[in-house]
């Protein structure tokens with residue numbers, strides 16, 4: 255694995271951990287705020303309860319004098335503990351004067367404020383932060399209200415403890431979230447590593463490398479399947495290419511060997527003029543075969559690499575091919591019939607269409623028995639045009655229908671290298687048609703006798 259800084263896994267971990275962390279943080283904060291609110295309400299309730307019982311006993315029934323007790327205020331804590339807190343209490347008269355205080359407030363009772371009545375609030379006395387409640391007194395005495403307070407310290411300490419606890423839990427949750435996010439990211443990206451490794455292996459030339467079966471998410475699984483299919487296709491293409499090169503070398507060697515043998519034999523000792531002429535004629539045949547092979551190889555390479563666009567009239571191409579091969583047809587006593595409507599045009603360079611038709615008609619003429627006809631027929635089918643070439647020869651076995659389009663495949667044993675054919679004719683036809691968005695095939699549904707080859711091209 256390269257540096258993790260920019261990797262998908264590192265990013266996923268960061269994003270997941272960040273999101274989870276932020277969620278936990280917000281939830282923790284909200285929980286803490288709710289908790290502190292509850293604690294304050296609990297304290298206020300305890301203060302009110304204590305204040306009510308203080309009010310009961312604040313006025314002496316016999317002499318109507320007011321006095322407050324200096325006992326502690328018991329406040330129940332959220333964790334179930336009870337705290338005894340210093341009591342700060344003051345009794346106010348109707349005119350706001352202080353009637354009585356606990357020792358803790360002696361001489362320092364805060365001045366009366368109307369807004370305090372029935373309220374709970376924070377107040378500071380001699381530097382001590384207090385939580386206070388004020389309750390009204392009954393109407394039968396001079397006293398108007400009782401203020402009862404305790405130091406906030408205890409509450410703050412409880413809040414601090416809870417905040418610390420929450421913070422601890424938060425840190426723990428964050429650590430777990432990060433670990434989980436890292437694990438999840440690892441799980442999500444595990445198969446990507448396998449895919450990347452395979453791609454690297456292929457780029458280093460290992461065409462047997464495959465990602466194979468991966469678990470994980472559906473998208474990654476289908477990426478792995480697609481990549482494997484692509485590598486398999488690539489491997490197939492490379493194998494075909496290698497086979498082609500070795501076949502081509504083999505094909506080139508045959509006429510060259512024959513040529514060399516011919517020349518060596520001629521040079522071995524002095525010959526008569528007739529012998530030299532015969533040797534030269536054989537050498538000439540070999541050179542012609544080499545030339546034909548070179549031409550066909552070039553045509554095939556051109557068909558694969560650059561398809562000139564354009565539009566070609568099928569009738570014109572067929573007429574030119576017929577003119578070119580007329581003599582050969584006559585020689586074999588084979589009639590050439592053209593059934594091609596004038597108006598049909600296809601999207602193909604005229605030269606390429608002519609070459610494809612010529613190869614098919616040449617084959618047909620070669621396989622047609624004497625006194626039969628070879629028919630070239632063109633028809634429009636919607637967006638496409640089919641051109642068929644039919645003869646009345648021995649035909650092609652169904653199982654060879656695809657093989658004959660492979661380079662250098664010749665079925666006829668008599669039609670070997672020495673007989674002149676390169677075995678590239680049909681391969682060139684197919685490549686030319688495919689380069690122009692069409693195709694070429696043997697019509698496997700054709701009812702004999704003979705073979706029917708069909709090329710399909712887009713109409714122009």
Ligand SMILES: Nc1ncnc2c1ncn2[C@@H]1O[C@H](COP(=O)(O)OP(=O)(O)OP(=O)(O)O)[C@@H](O)[C@H]1O
Nearest residue numbers: 617621649658664665666675676677678679680705
């Ligand atoms: N009309 C046909 N009838 C019967 N067999 C055919 C016909 N056309 C082609 N074939 C078979 O397919 C093989 C391949 O044809 P292809 O045109 O590619 O090569 P070729 O004709 O042998 O050589 P080339 O065309 O390069 O001179 C032929 O050798 C022949 O066996």
Ligand SMILES: [Mg+2]
Nearest residue numbers: 613617679680
């Ligand atoms: Mg041929």
